[in-house]
Amino acid sequence: MDKGLCVNPVWPCAMTGACSVLAGISGLDVLIHGSSGCYYYPRSLLKVPLFCTYLLESEIVFGTTGRLKEVVDGLSSADRPVAVLNTCIPALTGEDLSGALENKNAVLVDAPGFLGNAEEGAKTAYDCLGIKTDPSRNGVNIDGVSLLDLFWRGNLHEAERLLRLMDIPVGVRLAKDRYADLRKGAALHTVSVNPSYPSGVGTMLGSFLFTDVKDTCANLAETFPDADIEPVLEEWRRADEQMFYSSDKYLRKYEPPVAAVCAQESYALFAKTMLERYFGAEVPVVLARNRDASHIPCETDLTKIVREISAAGPDLILGSTFEANAYPAASFLGITPPDRSRVSIAARPIAGIEGGIMFLENVLNTLIDAASHTKK
Amino acid sequence: MGGCTLTGALSVACFIPGAVTVVHAPKGCAHQTFSMLHALMNEAETRIVPEILVSGLSDKDVIFGGEDCLRQALDRAAEKKPELIIVVTSCVPETIGDDCLAVCREHPYAERTLYIPTSGFLGGSAKDGENAALIGLSALAEPADPVPGTVGIIGEKNLESEVEENFAEVQRLLDLLGLTVSVRFCRNAAVSDLRKLGTVSCFILRDGRCADAGRELSRRFSRPVVSGFPRGLSGSVSFLQETGKACGLSAEKIESAVLQETKYQKKMLERFANLAGSRVCLGAEPFEGTLTAAREALACLDMTESPNGINVRLPFYLPVGVSGTVKMLYLWRRAILHG
Numbered sequence: 001m002d003k004g005l006c007v008n009p010v011w012p013c014a015m016t017g018a019c020s021v022l023a024g025i026s027g028l029d030v031l032i033h034g035s036s037g038c039y040y041y042p043r044s045l046l047k048v049p050l051f052c053t054y055l056l057e058s059e060i061v062f063g064t065t066g067r068l069k070e071v072v073d074g075l076s077s078a079d080r081p082v083a084v085l086n087t088c089i090p091a092l093t094g095e096d097l098s099g100a101l102e103n104k105n106a107v108l109v110d111a112p113g114f115l116g117n118a119e120e121g122a123k124t125a126y127d128c129l130g131i132k133t134d135p136s137r138n139g140v141n142i143d144g145v146s147l148l149d150l151f152w153r154g155n156l157h158e159a160e161r162l163l164r165l166m167d168i169p170v171g172v173r174l175a176k177d178r179y180a181d182l183r184k185g186a187a188l189h190t191v192s193v194n195p196s197y198p199s200g201v202g203t204m205l206g207s208f209l210f211t212d213v214k215d216t217c218a219n220l221a222e223t224f225p226d227a228d229i230e231p232v233l234e235e236w237r238r239a240d241e242q243m244f245y246s247s248d249k250y251l252r253k254y255e256p257p258v259a260a261v262c263a264q265e266s267y268a269l270f271a272k273t274m275l276e277r278y279f280g281a282e283v284p285v286v287l288a289r290n291r292d293a294s295h296i297p298c299e300t301d302l303t304k305i306v307r308e309i310s311a312a313g314p315d316l317i318l319g320s321t322f323e324a325n326a327y328p329a330a331s332f333l334g335i336t337p338p339d340r341s342r343v344s345i346a347a348r349p350i351a352g353i354e355g356g357i358m359f360l361e362n363v364l365n366t367l368i369d370a371a372s373h374t375k376k
Numbered sequence: 377m378g379g380c381t382l383t384g385a386l387s388v389a390c391f392i393p394g395a396v397t398v399v400h401a402p403k404g405c406a407h408q409t410f411s412m413l414h415a416l417m418n419e420a421e422t423r424i425v426p427e428i429l430v431s432g433l434s435d436k437d438v439i440f441g442g443e444d445c446l447r448q449a450l451d452r453a454a455e456k457k458p459e460l461i462i463v464v465t466s467c468v469p470e471t472i473g474d475d476c477l478a479v480c481r482e483h484p485y486a487e488r489t490l491y492i493p494t495s496g497f498l499g500g501s502a503k504d505g506e507n508a509a510l511i512g513l514s515a516l517a518e519p520a521d522p523v524p525g526t527v528g529i530i531g532e533k534n535l536e537s538e539v540e541e542n543f544a545e546v547q548r549l550l551d552l553l554g555l556t557v558s559v560r561f562c563r564n565a566a567v568s569d570l571r572k573l574g575t576v577s578c579f580i581l582r583d584g585r586c587a588d589a590g591r592e593l594s595r596r597f598s599r600p601v602v603s604g605f606p607r608g609l610s611g612s613v614s615f616l617q618e619t620g621k622a623c624g625l626s627a628e629k630i631e632s633a634v635l636q637e638t639k640y641q642k643k644m645l646e647r648f649a650n651l652a653g654s655r656v657c658l659g660a661e662p663f664e665g666t667l668t669a670a671r672e673a674l675a676c677l678d679m680t681e682s683p684n685g686i687n688v689r690l691p692f693y694l695p696v697g698v699s700g701t702v703k704m705l706y707l708w709r710r711a712i713l714h715g
Contacts, residue, residue: 008406092471113402302410340418
């Protein structure tokens, strides 16, 4: 019973996660079937147009389907399909929303907040969209693109670049593509830029996080015999060498960092591996946002996260500004939302070769800035 | 749209040091508000974020009932031995029929527990949540004799990024009248400070958004209420007059304050003298009252309004006093001089 009890929860609900998937798809209107409160947060977080039925108490008492039909009909005049995203209260009252949407160009996504976390909601949204693979679609799908991710634009650009280098066409982008294209069908195979947001579409060939790139390229070469993976591998080797050079230089002056990593399990594992590979760093705290993974427990209670960080006394935190603010003694690099430490407008990757380099460069600069600040 | 009652109530309840706020809801509901508080605290360069303890209703709890979750949350909150536990609720426990009041009353910490039945959107909007919290928390204070020269600020928008700047502007004006703010209800005021609410000479509301709370406080403590922070330039003068009168100051004292304020405004507007003669288009009014404040500034600076003029955006907030007006004028100056 105590499992749900939580202080300052650091991760969004299933409805928000589902919304992040649907809102990334162009040519699809997203309608939140709920109150203004449920609308307000994803709207301010994702910064994309969303619609809402703005349910009132009276509608909960007398039924919400009339209001839902009214708003869907209004939106349908724009001749675009509507994704209806259900929220906690209409889900609890158990109305037949599917029936209300019969004969309408709409898809119902039942992802109330109490269902779980953002990733579970995202997966529910993908399942409801029912994206099928089509053997005639050439190329590889790019998966793991979520508007909730600090790096989604940079990751997408980098994945497209890497596939282009290998002469492999891009199938569909999940979830940053046109709805009409998604309906036509996805390619049979998929690579991911953030495996914590799996769509389940296509056969997964691996991730483009720097530490996984070589294995993923090998899988791509096996699946696409005409692909030329050598330019990417060559680039990877050069990047690896550059990163060792820069970290070696750092280690001539400074001791390896002691780091705490708090992020989705995919990025957390990536960050830990990178820190260990290039710095020989100690990483005594690794906590996942979304689910328990091998050697990475999940924790979303900020007081418990901070307790673990404080006990370890790291000099570097890779996570969100939730952790950074709670433990200001360590220097900080944002790898999971929210990152309020900086103005961030550019498309920065964390995936791919450029993502790997950028990650290491940022870690180095963060550590050097902190050391320089301490000296002053 | 500014969220449901939960966000509104938490935006008040979370700013009471020494109190613990318990949210009876799924985790995601509390995360929304916590995340917003975090963002605003960062903007304000304040790293201290209030603790919100959430009962964390799951899909199983919504089927079998969530009262045990609330009990456990209260147990956890009571372990901290806070001066006050504030309990607010989302729409989920309301819908599944949890008797939250009974759980709070039966809890061993009941005497220091204040239940505010917000019920998420089923209780209304964020504004309703703010008013419910302000009214609920006012029960902490007993009616008392007024202390002359003191005022209480009611319903500051804790989620507003310029909340401290707005307060500073009001305080500047109150200084001209020789008045002191003894309670900021509820902005970083300890429970012991909130209990002093009954001692102030008058209440100054942030704006009409907390009018419901203002009416209730006025009735309960028999004090005059100033309806809002000053809007724009002339609003600052009328604020001085209204507040001075409400606090029973002499006509001479009020007139002296107005005179000082008029001189100050003239001096502040001098830095925008190079805008004289500009023709601007103000566009749509994002908040009621903004247009009036903007037109008044135009007139003071010998500027004119024209549909073909340079587009200057009205701010997405109501300019509070001279300080708010000056910030708006900086945006105009940028648009006029630099496109």
